[in-house]
Amino acid sequence: MIAISLAALLIVGLLLNAARMRGRAAALSALEAPGDDPGRARDGDEDLRFLVAEGVVLDEEARLAAAAHAHRHGADIVDLVPRTLPVTAARDLVRHMSPPKDGGPGNGRGPGAAVLVTADVLERAETAVPDAISPPDLIVLARRLKHFARDRHALVVAPTLRPAAGDLARRRSRLRASGTIVPVDLALAAIPFALLVAEAFVSWPLALACLAVYCLQPYLVFAGTALRPSGLHLAALGRPLYEPYVWVRTAFGRWTSETERQEAAMRTDAQPYYDAELAEGVERFLEERRDTCPWCGADDLSVQVRGEDLVYHKPGSFTLERCGGCGHIFQNPRLTPDGLDFYYRDFYDGIGAAAAETIFTTSAHDYLGRARMLEPFATPKRWLDVGAGHAHFCAAAREVWPDTVFDGLDWGAEIEEAVRRGWIEHAHRGMFPDLADEIRGVYDVVSMHHYLEHTRAPFAELDAAARVLPPGGHLLIELPDPEWRLGRLFGKYWVPWFQPQHQHMMPIGNLKRALADRGLTPVAEERAEAHQRNDFVLAAYQWFARLAPDRNLPWSAKRRTPAWRVWRGLVWIVGVPAVLAGLLVDNTFGALVSRRTGTGSAYRVLARKDDHTDA
Numbered sequence: 001m002i003a004i005s006l007a008a009l010l011i012v013g014l015l016l017n018a019a020r021m022r023g024r025a026a027a028l029s030a031l032e033a034p035g036d037d038p039g040r041a042r043d044g045d046e047d048l049r050f051l052v053a054e055g056v057v058l059d060e061e062a063r064l065a066a067a068a069h070a071h072r073h074g075a076d077i078v079d080l081v082p083r084t085l086p087v088t089a090a091r092d093l094v095r096h097m098s099p100p101k102d103g104g105p106g107n108g109r110g111p112g113a114a115v116l117v118t119a120d121v122l123e124r125a126e127t128a129v130p131d132a133i134s135p136p137d138l139i140v141l142a143r144r145l146k147h148f149a150r151d152r153h154a155l156v157v158a159p160t161l162r163p164a165a166g167d168l169a170r171r172r173s174r175l176r177a178s179g180t181i182v183p184v185d186l187a188l189a190a191i192p193f194a195l196l197v198a199e200a201f202v203s204w205p206l207a208l209a210c211l212a213v214y215c216l217q218p219y220l221v222f223a224g225t226a227l228r229p230s231g232l233h234l235a236a237l238g239r240p241l242y243e244p245y246v247w248v249r250t251a252f253g254r255w256t257s258e259t260e261r262q263e264a265a266m267r268t269d270a271q272p273y274y275d276a277e278l279a280e281g282v283e284r285f286l287e288e289r290r291d292t293c294p295w296c297g298a299d300d301l302s303v304q305v306r307g308e309d310l311v312y313h314k315p316g317s318f319t320l321e322r323c324g325g326c327g328h329i330f331q332n333p334r335l336t337p338d339g340l341d342f343y344y345r346d347f348y349d350g351i352g353a354a355a356a357e358t359i360f361t362t363s364a365h366d367y368l369g370r371a372r373m374l375e376p377f378a379t380p381k382r383w384l385d386v387g388a389g390h391a392h393f394c395a396a397a398r399e400v401w402p403d404t405v406f407d408g409l410d411w412g413a414e415i416e417e418a419v420r421r422g423w424i425e426h427a428h429r430g431m432f433p434d435l436a437d438e439i440r441g442v443y444d445v446v447s448m449h450h451y452l453e454h455t456r457a458p459f460a461e462l463d464a465a466a467r468v469l470p471p472g473g474h475l476l477i478e479l480p481d482p483e484w485r486l487g488r489l490f491g492k493y494w495v496p497w498f499q500p501q502h503q504h505m506m507p508i509g510n511l512k513r514a515l516a517d518r519g520l521t522p523v524a525e526e527r528a529e530a531h532q533r534n535d536f537v538l539a540a541y542q543w544f545a546r547l548a549p550d551r552n553l554p555w556s557a558k559r560r561t562p563a564w565r566v567w568r569g570l571v572w573i574v575g576v577p578a579v580l581a582g583l584l585v586d587n588t589f590g591a592l593v594s595r596r597t598g599t600g601s602a603y604r605v606l607a608r609k610d611d612h613t614d615a
Contacts, residue, residue, distance in 0.1 A: 003203035010195045010210045018220040024094045025225040028081060030157040034068035049122065051115045051142075053135040055164025056082070058114045062158045066116045069156060076118045077153035079110035079142055082163040087218065087229035088246055089167050089174070094221065096178050097155065109178045110155055112139035113163055121148045124420040135164055136257040139177035147390075150422045157226040168246060172253035173260055179358040183548075184579075186247055187572035193243055194573070215239045251569060266351055271554040277342060278555065282316040285339025289332055295510060298325030301332070304482075307492035307499035310542045312352065313549045313556070314343055318499040329482045329505035334456070343500050348389065349412060351553065360392040367396035369529060370449060370478055373606055377523060378474055380404045384443040386432050386465075387451030391418035407443070409435065433457075436464035443468060447476040450602075453502045459514065466518040471611045475520055478530060478604045483507050486535050486593060487601065493539040496601060508603050520607035531600020535590055536582035544575030 048067055052058050058080075066078050085093065089111055097109050112135035122129065125148045127141065146153050167174070175182050196214055200207040218236040222229055229235075235242050256264075292299050304322040309315075321332040335343065348356045370393065374380060380401055385394055388408030397406065408415050409428040418424045428435050446465050452458050465475050480496030481487075482505040487494045496502070506514075512522045548571040551560045558564075594600045 003199065003206050006195060006199050006202060007206040007210050010192060010199060011213050013195075014192060014210075014213050014217050015220075018217045021091070021094045021221045022225070024097055025090075025221055025227055028094075028155065028157050028226050030083070030159055030226040031062065031065040031069055031080075032072075034064040047119045049117055049119060049129075051117060051129060051133065051138060053112055053114065053138045053164055054132055055166070056113045056135070057162035058158075059160050059162075062114075062160045066114075066156075066158065069154065070116055070118075073154060075152050075154045076121050076149040077142070077146055078116040079146075079153065079155045080114040080116070080158040080161050081111050081155060081227070082113050082161040083157050083159045083226065083228050084230045085111055085113075085163050085227065086167040087231040087235040088171065089163070090222065090227055090229040091218070092171075092175065092178070096180060110139060110142050111163070112136055112142070112174065112177065113161060114138075114158070115142045115145070117145055117149075121145055124148045124422070126420070130258070134170070134173075134257050135167075136170055136173040136177040137259050139174065140257075140259045143177075143179075147421050159226075163230075168249045169253065169255050170257070171246070171250045173255060173257040175250070177257065177259060179354065182250065183568050183572045184576055186251060186569060187576040189243070190247065190573055191577060193240075196240075211240065251565070263351070267552070267554050270346065270351065273345075274554045278315065282314075282339075282342075285316065285336055285342055286333040287336055290334075293323035293325060293328055294330055294504075295328035295506070296323060296326040298323050300324030304329050305492050305494075305497055307497055309343065309500060310493065310546060311498075312347065312553065313546070315555070315557075316343070316500060320497060320499070320502075320505070326510055327483075327507045328510055331500065331503050334503055335500055339500070340456075347501075349414065357390070360390065363392065364396050366530075366532065367393045368400060369526075370447070370476065370604065371397035371400040373476060373524065373526060373604055374445065374474060375400070377606065377608070378444070380445040380474075382407065382443045383445040383447065384409060384428075384439070384468070385424075386410075386446060386448045386461075387454070388415055388418065388424065390414045390421070391423040393447070393449055394418070395421070395423040433460045433464040436467045440468055441470045444470065444473045445476065446473070449476075449478045450480070452477060452506070453479055453498075453504050456503055458504050458506070462514055462518055462520075466520055466609065469520075469609045471609055473609045474523075475515070475607045475609070476604065477511065477607075478602055479506060479511065481508065481527065481530075481599060481601060481603045484599055484601045485597065486590060490535065490539040493542050494535065495538040495542070508605065511605055512607075515605070515607045519610045521610055522605050522607045524606040526604040527599045528594045528597070529600075530602040530604045531591075531594040532602055533586040533590055535601055536585040537579055538582075540575070540579045540582040544571055544578065547571050547575075 048070065050058060050063060062080065066080060069075065070078050081093065093109070093111050115138065122145070125145055127144060129141070133141065172182055175185055192214060196207065196210050199210050215236050218232060218239070222232065291301070293301065301321045301323060304320045306317065306319050308317055319332055320329050322329045346352050382405045383401070384407050385391065386409045388394060388410050391406070391408045394406035394408060406424050407426040407428065408418055408424040409432055411430055415427040415429055419427045428439065446468055448461070452461055455461050469475060487496065508525065508527070515522055548568040551558050551564060
């Protein structure tokens, strides 16, 4: 029975994964010929530039066809995929690119071969393009440029484009350029191989059947698609030997891209700052513990959870306490302003900028849900998103409200880049309470999405919103829900505790009363609808990441060694199945609990400013 179950699990998993990848590969179309009038493809060519990776051969036919495609489809960026891409690179492409959208995978990650881009995008991105660029560096550059293309970008196969040689030597860098966590990726790839080996010990006849499907999978992915990967037969028929070879080449690859060298230099430059700060100790970053609740003033306080930085593992220990009087949960003792600077540093910018960008670009479903909450109540004319960052929400919300003017407010420089990306019309840089009087009455909608819990003085932020909004205007707030039942299961590993950044966690009743006190009447709330299905998966990820954290960071007390790399790989061979199991539980048991209870890991409240209020 064990042998049959194991074989069924492996075969079904291989086939389902093949179907998933094939769907993405099949969505890749090949460039069409430029037409009878090739001169038409050259119209406006002075506004087009080709960025070609070293070793890639882009012939005139591919240039003309790409330019024609850009003009025909109004694309600002055309990311070209060689038809004969090396098989490992082709599999990585279809595994990691975004699922097809609106008939094509135009927002997928590219292979780093050749990219056509308009001069306007290059100008707004303020990005210098080197004369020579490696494939991994081109992947990084293309991912950045696509943010400035206002969704007008495409990923297409160029039949005559010749890829660069030596892909496996650069695979580690290529994966990192695509935003992939290499140890996790290797562990994920090793799971079916490990199951195949286990099946061989249990039942060799069934193992042979599993081996046949294992070797057949690459053919199932690419047969009949626009891609004709080079080395496909070797990778398929010799897969039991070829795959381990690829893993070893990837895990111990030493080739580094210019982007990685710049990142290393950034870490080196940051080292003196962290060495000096850590030498003085992190205890000084905490204020004196307070004896009363900052929300209601009660003195009935108890420890809710003790935590640490489980994302970047900066040193320090933090406590969230709960008020017995009103249920408010807050960091106590809280961070000083210097402490906030220390723990926010290199999180959303600097060293952590790429990782943060990856996270924000995967939350489109949540962004659309927030935007649609307003539909029964108003048609917004001007919308201000507070704590907007790069304005990912605003970019997504345009799908719901195409005629609305979106602006953003934040204290970091990324809010100004959001204007250049075209995701907002105007940037307000600074603290919301300080800018409130300058923008009073300008916006009929103000939103705060996972912003209020980061602030030191949430009442001041609500006061600012009440001042800014005109009578009849709406305030939309989304926050983590500290009353979510499953959150208590994970202790410090429940992601919304998010120490040390989250300063305040407000039960929905407290927030609604605070809004009403400011003339903002709640008109709608969403709890189950705002639930984010990531409790189990992120708790599992954080637990394993704590066992094997990234030591290649300037605040890490220990440095990487070959033994540590092996340990990290072993941890993730076990960790990846656990993380995948967490994902399954989130989308079954966690989703069921949310539907049955009508609550979730987050909530949204929409409030309307009273007509008679003039705050």
